[in-house]
Amino acid sequence: MIRRWRQHLRDHPRAADAALAALCLVLAGPGTILQVRGSAGLPSWPGVLIAVVGCAALMWRRHRPGAVLAITTLAAVADGALGYLPTILLLAPLMVALYTVTLHRPPRTAYLHVGLSTAAVIAGALLGGPAQEPLVLKTAAPSAWLLLPAALGSLNRLHRALLAAERTRAEQAEQTREEEASRRVAEERLRIARELHDVVAHHLALANAQANTVARLMRHNPAQAQHLVQQLTATTGEALREMKATVALMRRPDAAAPTEPVPGLAQLPALLDAFATSGLQVTLTVDGTSRPLPPGIDLNAYRIIQEALTNVTKHAATDHAEVRLHYTSNRLRITVTNDGPARPLRSAAPGYGILGMRERAQSVGGHLHTQQEPGGGFAVTTDLPLPPAPQPGSPAVLPE
Template sequence: MGTDIIELGRDWVTRHRARLSDLLLAGAAGALALQSEWQAGPGRTAAVLAVSVAAILVRRRWPVPALLAVTAAALLTVVLETPSGALLLVLGALMYSTALHTSHRRPWLYALSVSGILFLAGLLVDFDHWWAASSIGLFAWICGGGALGDAVRNRRAYIAEVTERALQAERTREDEARRRVMDERLRIARELHDVVAHHIAVINVQAGAAGHVIARHPEQAGPVLEVIREASDTVLREIKSVISVLREPGETDSTEPSPGLDRVPDLIRNFAATGFRIELRSDGEPRPLPAIADLAAYRIVQESLTNAHRYGRGAAEVTIAWTARAVTIEVLNDIGAARPGRPTGSGFGLLGMRERAAAAHGTVVAGPAPGGRFRVHVTLPATEPAGPPQHDAAADITAEGDQRS
């Protein structure tokens, strides 16, 4: 219990520290006034005591009025040729408070003005007494109080600014960490969608074909089931490679390269195994692409062919054109006729295309084309771009709902 009382006492002192310091300083000023002014009579003693104590108590709230009041009282004692030592000492404390608690950028003006007024008044009243080396102490005391208050104020302002910058930097780091987490989540979600949507679409088509074949020609079901098995194995491997970024530190990094345009022929062969006809054309001399552009190109082709397989009429055309500065990819397929029970896409596949192209400083345009066809047109830079990716209105995707995923 004694410890609790001590802690409560400490808390109370901490909360009222400023007020307690004012009371102690006011008591010291009052005692000084009594000691130095007692010989001058009770009237003057009471006046000096009242002015000194009142100025000390209100110096935080009204620093300039308190300084002016004590300066006026001290000036009166100088004019009466009985300068009050107590008031002159209080002026130093008040000058400290004025420099500390006001927003004036030049507190030395207050110090020079107060000390200069008192010194000039003293010279006019008693030149021999005030024109002496001892008068330098008045300047030193008043100006020293102002300098100390200004130094403390600047120190507090510096600490406050450093603290604010540290807090701002911490908030910025937290915002950056959250942004990176969101970007990583978006990347993983996009990768999973591209990988899973393609292979599950293949499995779905082949499973439907398997049911038909088993019912009428059981002996022909083997190749269809083999395609389903290979597609499921592939999707499991690709999902494992995507989520490998979540592995614990110290685990062995995967050495399998990210897919790129060089794997498009393998992708087309996988589709061909399901009966989906794809014509691949290449124009120009293939060249290495930046990693992010190469991966984006492969995933966009994969997503486009998956959509064509699910919603088209059994065939598609892929054209890859190479130039010195860019690679252009175009995927065309006939739009399939609407039928009851036909699945409708969420649009995330087309959104993923736009995001991938934008991340690689490229553009995507997707939508219906003349002749009842659906067209995906992609342009990606063939060199490393400078600066962060910028959103371009041309990268927006236009789709009328005929073919979405």
């Protein structure tokens, strides 16, 4: 019931102000009449008229708080000058005006208005108030009654400011969560796009090279051409399986993880054999002591080699390439080189192969460098950070 009335007053502020003005008039009118009865020779009609003016001004307290405060202050001073004692009943309109000013005006301005209004009311009471009344009723009591609504208004203003600050923090936190979620979605889409690019580009390049080889061998060596057709089928089937596994992550993010092993350097021999079927012979050289790599670095190293060799089949006029893996205590350097001249570009549109390789290297804290070889050819060099190699005999450190 109380909540319903509060909501009704919030929805109808003019009606609320009218009710408040009527309540103040109900308090100020009887207060004036009681003082007239208790004091001989004090007229009643000026006090009632002043109460009506002061209470009627409260109708505009939300839109003109300063003007309403001035009118109610003058009304209270006039009461004191006419000989009325400034009691809480007569000061009710001024108290409402002080509450409104301290609630809606800046603190420094509000405190200045409160001080001036209080001083004016006390001065009026001292100059024209009843001589027989104690001094404390003319000074201390009005000051206390006028400072009370000012304190309540300041407290309410601080409470509203606190609620607004909490609401702002909540909105900022929600916005931050949304931005973080959007950033993670963008990163996931970029990761899936890189995977799709690597899978499609690699297998289509192999399939294209194998198909061209089959076309050349059909007349002179049908048996070898038939063997390459079987390998072409295996290449396209592998492409379809990898694409299906990658797209499934985008369609059903809560699905169970695929059972196929994640590509890594352990599958590097099979990758080189696949390129050999397309006519690209790859020499693999390993320097240093190879060791198991973290999953993220292992996958990105494999994909970088895959993309670099794919670019060789598409853009270099050569049938040979070299892959060198150089292991140190804390880094793995991958170098993919070829000595063939570049083929003429079939399209002016820029590709994303080198960009994707560079992003993969940077995603694990490494960096990638590409350069044209002085005697022709192209080189892709990637440095990836590795965790320190375990020393022989050192105890295993379990994760906490």
